[in-house]
Amino acid sequence: xxxxxxxxxxxxxxxxxxxxxxxxxxxxxxxxxxxxxxxxxxxxxxxxxxxxxxxxxxxxxxxxxxxxxxxxxxxxxxxxxxxxxxxxxxxxxxxxxxxxxxxxxxxxxxxxxxxxxxxxxxxxxxxxxxxxxxxxxxxxxxxxxxxxxxxxxxxxx
Amino acid sequence: xxxxxxxxxxxxxxxxxxxxxxxxxxxxxxxxxxxxxxxxxxxxxxxxxxxxxxxxxxxxxxxxxxxxxxxxxxxxxxxxxxxxxxxxxxxxxxxxxxxxxxxxxxxxxxxxxxxxxxxxxxxxxxxxxxxxxxxxxxxxxxxxxxxxxxxxxxxxxxxxxxxxxx
Numbered sequence: 001x002x003x004x005x006x007x008x009x010x011x012x013x014x015x016x017x018x019x020x021x022x023x024x025x026x027x028x029x030x031x032x033x034x035x036x037x038x039x040x041x042x043x044x045x046x047x048x049x050x051x052x053x054x055x056x057x058x059x060x061x062x063x064x065x066x067x068x069x070x071x072x073x074x075x076x077x078x079x080x081x082x083x084x085x086x087x088x089x090x091x092x093x094x095x096x097x098x099x100x101x102x103x104x105x106x107x108x109x110x111x112x113x114x115x116x117x118x119x120x121x122x123x124x125x126x127x128x129x130x131x132x133x134x135x136x137x138x139x140x141x142x143x144x145x146x147x148x149x150x151x152x153x154x155x156x157x
Numbered sequence: 158x159x160x161x162x163x164x165x166x167x168x169x170x171x172x173x174x175x176x177x178x179x180x181x182x183x184x185x186x187x188x189x190x191x192x193x194x195x196x197x198x199x200x201x202x203x204x205x206x207x208x209x210x211x212x213x214x215x216x217x218x219x220x221x222x223x224x225x226x227x228x229x230x231x232x233x234x235x236x237x238x239x240x241x242x243x244x245x246x247x248x249x250x251x252x253x254x255x256x257x258x259x260x261x262x263x264x265x266x267x268x269x270x271x272x273x274x275x276x277x278x279x280x281x282x283x284x285x286x287x288x289x290x291x292x293x294x295x296x297x298x299x300x301x302x303x304x305x306x307x308x309x310x311x312x313x314x315x316x317x318x319x320x321x322x323x
Binding site for chain 1: 192
C-alpha cells in the first residue's frame with residue numbers, strides 16, 4: 001500500500017510540474033520603461049514613436065527547447081478603437097547565444113501568437129530585450145486613452 | 158495484476174502529459190494617450206499690396222489667394238481671424254487713424270468678406286484630419302477699401318488666425 005501511495009505521489013507531482021513554471025523553466029517580463037505613449041502634439045501624431053529597450057523577457061528553459069511568442073489585445077471602449085497592429089515589437093538585444101529563428105525585423109502585434117525566437121534548452125537564464133514602436137497614428141483616432149495588453153508565451157513543444 | 162494495470166495506465170497518462178506542450182506566459186499592459194491636437198500652417202502667397210489706381214480708391218482692391226492655410230487636427234476645428242490692433246501703423250506721411258475695418262478676409266471660393274476688427278470672427282470650420290483631408294487646406298482672399306480719407310504712405314496691420322476646437 002505504501003508503495004502505491006509513493007507511486008501515486010510521484011505521478012501527481014509529475015503531472016503538476018508539467019503545467020507550472022518552476023525555477024528552471026519560466027518566462028518573466030521585466031519592465032525597463034513604462035509602455036506609455038503620450039501623443040499631445042500634431043508632430044507626435046505624425047511621426048513614429050519609439051520606446052527604446054522598453055522591456056526584457058527573462059527566461060530559462062532547461063527541460064526543452066522553448067518557442068517564445070507574443071500577441072496583444074486592446075480595449076475597445078472608445079469611439080475609434082485602435083488595432084493592436086499599431087504597436088510594433090522590435091528586437092533590441094540578448095545575452096543568449098543559443099537561440100534561433102530570431103525575428104529581428106519589426107513585428108506588428110496581432111491577436112494571434114507570433115514567433116519572436118526559439119531558445120535552445122540550457123540551464124541558464126537569458127534576457128531578450130525589445131523596443132516598442134508605434135508608427136504614426138495620424139488624425140484617425142479620437143482623443144482619449146487606449147489600453148493594450150501584450151501576452152508573451154513560452155511553449156516547449 | 159489489476160493494480161499493476163492501473164499503475165501502468167497512470168504511468169501512460171503521465172507520460173503523455175509530460176510530453177505534451179507546456180505553456181508558460183507573462184503579460185504586460187500599456188497605454189496610449191491621445192490629446193486633442195491642432196496646428197495650422199500659414200503661407201503668404203502675396204507680399205505687399207499697392208493701392209494706386211483711381212479704381213482701387215473708388216471700388217477697393219481685391220487680391221484672391223493671398224494666403225494658404227493648412228490645418229492638422231484630430232478633432233473638429235474652427236479658425237477665426239482678427240486684427241491685432243484697431244488701427245494701422247503708418248510710416249512717413251501716413252495717417253494714424255486708418256482702421257482695420259477697411260480690410261476684408263474670406264475663404265477663396267466664398268462670396269462674403271469678413272470685415273476685420275480686433276474681435277475674433279469665424280473664417281472656416283472643418284473636421285479632423287491632415288491637411289490632405291477635404292476642407293483642411295484652403296486659400297484666403299483679401300480686400301482693401303480705404304476710400305479717399307487717408308494720406309498716401311506705408312501702412313502695416315497684423316492679422317491673427319486662431320485655431321481651436323469646435
